[in-house]
Amino acid sequence: MRIKEHPILNFEKGRKVKFYYNGQELEGYEGETIAAALHANGIRGMRESIRMHRPRGLFCNIGNCSSCLMIVNGKPNTRVCVEKLKEGMVVETQRGKGELK
Amino acid sequence: MRQTEICIIGGGPAGLTAALKAAALGAEVTLVDRNDYLGGQLIKQTHRFFGSKEQRASERGISIAKELADAVESNKKINVLKKATALGYYKDGVLLVEQDEKIIKIKPKKLIVATGGAEKTLLFPNNDLPGIYGAGAVQTLVNVFGVKPGNKVLMVGAGNIGVIVSYQLLQAGVEVAAIIEAAPQIGSYWVHASKVVRAGVPIYTRHTIKRAWGDTEVEGATIVELDDNWQPIEGSEKDLDVDVICLSVGLSPLTELLWQAGCQMKYVPELGGHVPLRNENLETTVPGIYTAGDAAGIEEASAAMMEGALAGINAAHSLGYDAPDLNKQKEKILMELTGLRSGPVGEKIRRGLAKVTC
Numbered sequence: 001m002r003i004k005e006h007p008i009l010n011f012e013k014g015r016k017v018k019f020y021y022n023g024q025e026l027e028g029y030e031g032e033t034i035a036a037a038l039h040a041n042g043i044r045g046m047r048e049s050i051r052m053h054r055p056r057g058l059f060c061n062i063g064n065c066s067s068c069l070m071i072v073n074g075k076p077n078t079r080v081c082v083e084k085l086k087e088g089m090v091v092e093t094q095r096g097k098g099e100l101k
Numbered sequence: 102m103r104q105t106e107i108c109i110i111g112g113g114p115a116g117l118t119a120a121l122k123a124a125a126l127g128a129e130v131t132l133v134d135r136n137d138y139l140g141g142q143l144i145k146q147t148h149r150f151f152g153s154k155e156q157r158a159s160e161r162g163i164s165i166a167k168e169l170a171d172a173v174e175s176n177k178k179i180n181v182l183k184k185a186t187a188l189g190y191y192k193d194g195v196l197l198v199e200q201d202e203k204i205i206k207i208k209p210k211k212l213i214v215a216t217g218g219a220e221k222t223l224l225f226p227n228n229d230l231p232g233i234y235g236a237g238a239v240q241t242l243v244n245v246f247g248v249k250p251g252n253k254v255l256m257v258g259a260g261n262i263g264v265i266v267s268y269q270l271l272q273a274g275v276e277v278a279a280i281i282e283a284a285p286q287i288g289s290y291w292v293h294a295s296k297v298v299r300a301g302v303p304i305y306t307r308h309t310i311k312r313a314w315g316d317t318e319v320e321g322a323t324i325v326e327l328d329d330n331w332q333p334i335e336g337s338e339k340d341l342d343v344d345v346i347c348l349s350v351g352l353s354p355l356t357e358l359l360w361q362a363g364c365q366m367k368y369v370p371e372l373g374g375h376v377p378l379r380n381e382n383l384e385t386t387v388p389g390i391y392t393a394g395d396a397a398g399i400e401e402a403s404a405a406m407m408e409g410a411l412a413g414i415n416a417a418h419s420l421g422y423d424a425p426d427l428n429k430q431k432e433k434i435l436m437e438l439t440g441l442r443s444g445p446v447g448e449k450i451r452r453g454l455a456k457v458t459c
Contacts, residue, residue, distance in 0.1 A: 003247045003273045008147050008161075011247035036246035044231040044251075044318055055317045057231025061238030062142070063135065064219045064355070067229075081238075082136070 001040050017087040034080035034091055035061065035068055046070050046080060047094040070094050074101070105131040105180070107416050108196055108209030110187045110358060113141020114402045115394025115409035116215035117169040122413030123213075124178035126422040131207060132179055133198055135186040139173060140166030141217055142237065143402055145244040147272075148265050150403060151290070162402060163244075187216075190362040190390075211389050211416040214359055215409060218352035218373060218395035223257060226312040232319030236266040236349035243273045251345035255322050256280040257310050260288035261401075263349030264304075267297050278343050281308040281324050283331065290446075310346065311338060319344055352399045359396070363387055371453030372398030378457050382415040383408060386459075391416050398453055407438045 003011070014030035021043060028037030035058050038044070045055045046068045059067035063082035072078040073090050076098020080091070107123050109116045112134030120130045138144065146162025157165055173179050185200040190212065198205045220235030222228060232251060234242075236258070239250045254275060256267045259282035267277045280297065285306055287294045298304060307327045314321040326337035353374035360366060364377040365386040376398045377385040384391050393412040394405035411434055418427060442450050 001249045001251075003243065003249060005274070006247070007272050009244060009247070013247075032246050032248075036242060036248045039242060039250065040246075040248045046231065049229065054229055055231055056229060057318075058234060058238060058242075059222070060220055060235050061241045062219075084137075 001042055015087075017085060019085060019087070019089040019091060021091050022093055028085045030085060030087065032085055034070070034072065034078075034083050034085050034089070037085045038080070038091070045093065048096070050096055053095070069098070071098065102195070102206045102208055103131070105129060105207060105209045106420055107131070107211045107213060107413075108133065108207055109213040109215060109413075110134075110196075111141065111215035111217055111394070111396070112136070112139040112170070112173070112181070112183075113215060113217050113394060113405065114143055114165070114169070115217075115396075115405040115412070116141070116213070117173050118406045118409030119213050119215060119391075119393055119413035119416070120173050120179050121169070121176065122410045123417040123422075124176050126414065126417040126424055126427075128178065128417040128420055128422050130179045131182065131209065132173065133182045133185045133187050133196075133207075135184065137184045139170035139181065139183070143169075145237070145240045146402065147244050147269060148293075157403070157406075165402075187358055190358055192363075194389075210420060211391065212362075213391045213393060213409075213412050213416055214356075214362075214385075214396055215392070215394045215405075215412070216355040216358060216396040218354050218399050220348065221351045221353055223310065223348050223350050225310050227315065227319075228313060230313055230315050230319050231317070232315065232344055233313060233346045233348065236262050236347040237352075239345070239347050240266045240269060243275070244269060247273075249273060249275050250347075251319075251343075252276060253278050253343045254345040254347055255310070255324070255341050255343040256347045256349060258282060258288075258349030258351075259284075259294065259304050259306070260349060260351070261290060261293060263347070264289035264293045264297055266347060266349065267302060268293065268300070271297070271300050271302070275345075277302045278341050279324070280304045281310065282306045283309045283327055309333070313346055314340075319346055322346055352395065354396045354399060356396055359385065359390070359392060362390055364390060364392075367457055369398065369453045369456050371449045372457070374399075376453075376457055378459055380459050382419075383412045384415065384419075389419075398450070398457070400450055404438065404441055404450075407434050407441070410434050411438075
């Protein structure tokens, strides 16, 4: 799902890193958002809605709408559209409001 | 408690221009932005701008963003706080900002709120499925990160954003099945619309989305034709095999801070929603709080930069900063703004602004 050629843009990528999505090992680039890395791996579902348990994904992609909240390194309610990917990150689907531990 | 002369919330086209103008007059500025970069939504705009040379016609948003951001970051009069979120503005004139999970208190003499806008959604069954995005969201994914949202897109809305993003999706190698528009005519500039039509993308006017299909993600959409009263015509439904639905149905101003600060607000559909009342200096009903850009009413980046310039000049001038050609500078910007808002394209904006400019 990555763009290979573009008439105007050159995409400068960071270091290739491994991260984990619901236990599955995936690759992405350091410095891109977690949401972009997930999309590049074909993953678009990010959390479950609180009451109806419906799948939710990215909507605004600029850190405003809260549609893409996930659990990142154990921290719930992380906006993955603005949180940058780092080596070894553990990213999980969020169900419910998240718990403070 | 940090003291500053002018605090600007938002580092997009309006905020950056405001900072540069205020600093040029001699004011000391603090610029707060919640992102880890400056430039706001300009950073994803790969198309060339219109208008006159003064309005940076034929430049791409991405290069304008870089130029403004570089100028701001290298300006010694401007202190930039990135990854910093403005949380509230209180009666004693203190602004609370969160950065790195710590609270910073700032007491500015003047505040410029240039917080921008947010994309609207649309009501239809399954509108919350993954694979349904704001058109600007997809623009960020594609143009900033080089990642595709899916393989085949239905674009809802044939205004400038819908049509421009459709073209940019084609440039990225993503198929656009159709652009639909509820109005009887295309809202975007013809030059953009003809580019996508030439590329083979059909634009269906008088059409809306009836529903999205899919279990865990978008797998398709049903569109329907509308009659003269904007009601769906039974039997005119068409199913489209798409895995992405982009909503380009307008933006609304991000005005939480202005509400919370007690600025008088008014619902003005022409400007995208609730916006602050303001005088000709772009000062709201709370003295010392100015506004500019999409937060003051949804327009385009060119208008945001001009409003930012005006707000920056006016805020600095109210602190006693002056320049021999200050009035000339202001007149020139006002003339450009009037030019930008002239003609049939600016009719809606003019009508909206007339309702909120006191």
